[in-house]
Amino acid sequence: MSVVHAPISADHAGAILTIDLAAITENWRILSRKLKPGCDCGAVVKADAYGLGAPNIATALAGAGCKTFYVAHLGEGIELRKVLGREPRIIVMHGANPGLEGDIFKHGLIPVLSTPDQIAMWRTFASNADALQETIIQVDTGMNRLGLSNKEFTEHLNDPDCFQGLTPLALMSHLACAGTSEHPLNTAQLEQFTSALSAFRTKFPDAKGTLSNSSGIFLGEAWHHDYARPGAALYGLNPQPGNKNPMLSVARLQAKILQIRRVDSTETVGYGATFKAADGMKLATVSVGYADGFLRSLSNTGTALLDGFPIRVAGIVSMDLLTFDVSNVPDSSLRPGAMIDILSQEHTADDLADNAGTIGYEILTGLGQRYARRYLPANVPGLRS
Numbered sequence: 001m002s003v004v005h006a007p008i009s010a011d012h013a014g015a016i017l018t019i020d021l022a023a024i025t026e027n028w029r030i031l032s033r034k035l036k037p038g039c040d041c042g043a044v045v046k047a048d049a050y051g052l053g054a055p056n057i058a059t060a061l062a063g064a065g066c067k068t069f070y071v072a073h074l075g076e077g078i079e080l081r082k083v084l085g086r087e088p089r090i091i092v093m094h095g096a097n098p099g100l101e102g103d104i105f106k107h108g109l110i111p112v113l114s115t116p117d118q119i120a121m122w123r124t125f126a127s128n129a130d131a132l133q134e135t136i137i138q139v140d141t142g143m144n145r146l147g148l149s150n151k152e153f154t155e156h157l158n159d160p161d162c163f164q165g166l167t168p169l170a171l172m173s174h175l176a177c178a179g180t181s182e183h184p185l186n187t188a189q190l191e192q193f194t195s196a197l198s199a200f201r202t203k204f205p206d207a208k209g210t211l212s213n214s215s216g217i218f219l220g221e222a223w224h225h226d227y228a229r230p231g232a233a234l235y236g237l238n239p240q241p242g243n244k245n246p247m248l249s250v251a252r253l254q255a256k257i258l259q260i261r262r263v264d265s266t267e268t269v270g271y272g273a274t275f276k277a278a279d280g281m282k283l284a285t286v287s288v289g290y291a292d293g294f295l296r297s298l299s300n301t302g303t304a305l306l307d308g309f310p311i312r313v314a315g316i317v318s319m320d321l322l323t324f325d326v327s328n329v330p331d332s333s334l335r336p337g338a339m340i341d342i343l344s345q346e347h348t349a350d351d352l353a354d355n356a357g358t359i360g361y362e363i364l365t366g367l368g369q370r371y372a373r374r375y376l377p378a379n380v381p382g383l384r385s
Ligand SMILES: *Cc1c(COP(=O)(O)O)cnc(C)c1O
Pocket: 044, 046, 093, 174, 212, 213, 214, 215, 229, 230, 231, 232, 233
């Protein structure tokens, strides 16, 4: 997001990435409707909105009524402030590194404070700046990644100085297993968070609670509290793996065929000669490779669609190229310039992730910078034909 890439034209690119802003705003509405009344549905747009383009997506979501945005890094927050103007809340989940409180303040960002040090630094800053500035305090409830431990949290509450001068908007925690609804940690974390929140409210009666990511929203209203922080589901990833995906498909990635060839059983395909051809096999090569985020672990396993026909990667994925076995595709569909659907409504980032032994999040955030990117406007339904 901080690097501005000149737009790449579809003619010049090896593949076209189409991002449906109408589907993203509709996904935000689906999640909003799912939340209990009064719960604020925000949008997590960290990592360039999961690789799909934070400026366009955040602008579309703000237009749809989203008022709260979450980023990971301070730099992301500063860039997003330029795009969104003064109004929306921007929450920096990694907080401010010591010495950078002034930058947070200047850009009107809300830091998540997760460590005793971050809290102490902010307290000093707030007393010197003589200005109220909201913060969010994070407690750990079982993820053991960021946030005050139970013990630290209790110590802070019991010490009249610790939260002195802070204006906490909310108490926050993060779920470790929300994608697996029956996992016992979901209830354990909920109980710990709810009790921390009521203790926090004895000191800060107006403090809100924020616990749920996309999957957490689907666990039920008890997990919703006051602010929800969905990311993945906005971008079409399935918040309930193993069940039907309630979200609309957002991303389509089409790769242009560079060359078609016919080979026989004496030949092999690609680096290392790992794929042995069969007689009369047809191959199609496209200019997408691991430098574009098509994982090398998809060698010989990744699948895609060509005019609706399922096809599979043949051989090792190269840096800029990969080859598909297209033997089952009619010749009428096989010509240079024809498009192979690497990501589509029928074959999503979650599907490709399954092929690679990873999650859809990694596929989206890994999408490269060489694609021609097209944004379908938020008010026109696009991919859902
Ligand atoms: C990334 C992140 C989210 C969003 O999670 P999704 O699973 O993408 O909805 C929410 N909260 C925190 C703290 C995160 O790091």
